[in-house]
Each structure stands twice: as structure tokens, then as C-alpha cells.
Amino acid sequence: MDAILSIDKLHKQYPDFELKNLSFTLKPGEVMGFIGENGAGKTTTIKALLGLIRSEGQIQIFGKPADQLSVEERGQIGIVLDGCHFHDQLKIPQVDKVLAGIYPKWDHGQFMKLCERFGLPLNKTVKSFSTGMKMKLSIAAALSHHARLLILDEPTSGLDPIVRDEILDLFYDFIQDETHSILFSSHITTDIEKIADVVTFIHQGALQFCLPKDVLHDEYGIVKGPRSQIEKIDRDSLLALLPQNLTCQGLVRNREEIRQAYPMLSVEPAGLEEIMLCMVKGERK
């Protein structure tokens, strides 16, 4: 199956930050959760792959170099970036008109339906919208031009759990067409756990892993116990070690094997938050 999005050795240098030759592939029908600590380089990656900043490396979208996409192909990318990018003085009917002029396949009916579903007022300017309302407007727009690929930078931040859940349902509906894909950056690991098929984790501009969520869920584990015991785990299995008061927490890639080999240690499944915490704050093995 051809990738809908692939990046190969994506590199960007800022004075105090380097995106270090990032490579990953997103297939049709997949949702990729893109995670990393503040400043890890998620927005930089997204901006680079949308051509909003200069970068080095290969970026292919719909099987073509990203800078060679036609207007129609560009219109098949739905984008939600951090913050709201609509003019403050516009009201929803005007936003509708502006976007109809930009996207060849703009769907007025779908946009109005989503605005109504999100409870967005038609008679108020964007300026008066709350953070959550602005985010809902951006999401309604991204879902209203028959996109095949959604690129979403923190689309659920600023939203309450009920609206987040509703939006995740919309993304879930979007992905039911197996030619559609989503790249979804977020700090809200529970959202990623709910919706992602694949998790890509970057730390300080470098790729740590790009793995199916099921592998993380079924195989990774958190080991708790005295440091002296955890340090005996072989280097191939133990990915990171996080001292905690008198005990220690270790991240392992093969939970069941470790459970059998070290019956005196507590070994539990690892959530995404624990994985991130161990890999960012822990000692790397």
C-alpha cells in the first residue's frame, strides 16, 4: 500500500534547536499520534511538511514531492494548526465564503452542519469566540473540503472532555473511508490512546520510535522495584530508568519476558504518559 505521507531525513536547523533527520510513513486508513514534550519539534515538523518553513529532506504527500502538488491535491489536505487563523472580524457566513474561494471542493452544507453541531453562533465575529470555539471552527473547516489527509497540530487542546470526545468521534468517522489518514499531534495522551493506530514519539528533535499502538500496549511495560534489581535487566530490554524516591521505575520493551525472568519485580502495562515520562526524564540505557 502506497504511503499517503512520507518524510525521509527531514532536517531543520534553528539557532537553538535541530530537527534531526526525521523519517516516518503514514499509510491510507491510519491515524498517527505525534507526541513529544514541549519544544520537541512537533510543530516544526508539521510546518516543514506543509511547506510553511524551509527544511531539508524528502517530503512526499499522495505519492508526490510535496512541493509539486496541484491546487486540487493541496485542497485534499485538511489542516488545523495551533491557534485560529481566520480574520478576527469575520463571522461564520463570511468564513464560509472565503473558504469556498480557496478550496475547489468546499462543502458549504457540511461546514454549516458542523458549525451548528458545535454550537457556533453565526452572528458573532471570530474575535468574540473562546479558544475552544475557535478550535471548533478550524476543525469544522478542515472537515468541510473533502480532504483525504488531515494534519492536526494539537486539535483538541483547549477543549473540554465532552467536546474532545465528540471531535474524536468525527475523526473516527473520517477514517472509516480507508483511503483517509490523520496525523495528529497532541499532549493529551488519552486522546492519542483512543484514536491512534500508530504512535510517533520525538524527543529533542530526534525520532524515538514510530510503532503501532498495539505493540506499545501489548509489549511495553513499566517495571517497579529497587534500582539494583532493575539495573540487572539486559540493555536490549530496558529502555530507560527513572529513579523515584527509594525505588525505581524502568521502561521495558518486552513485558512478559521480563515478568518471567524477574518474578520479584512488579511489571505492569505502560501507558503513553509513562512511556514519555521515562524516556524524557529517565536515564536512557
Ligand SMILES: Nc1ncnc2c1ncn2[C@@H]1O[C@H](COP(=O)(O)OP(=O)(O)OP(=O)(O)O)[C@@H](O)[C@H]1O
Ligand atoms: N522561528 C523559529 N526560530 C527559532 N527557533 C524556533 C522557531 N520556531 C520554533 N523554534 C524552536 O524550535 C523548537 C521546537 O519548537 P516546536 O514548536 O516545533 O515544538 P513543539 O514540539 O511543537 O512544542 P509544543 O508542544 O510546546 O508546541 C523550540 O525550541 C523552539 O523554540
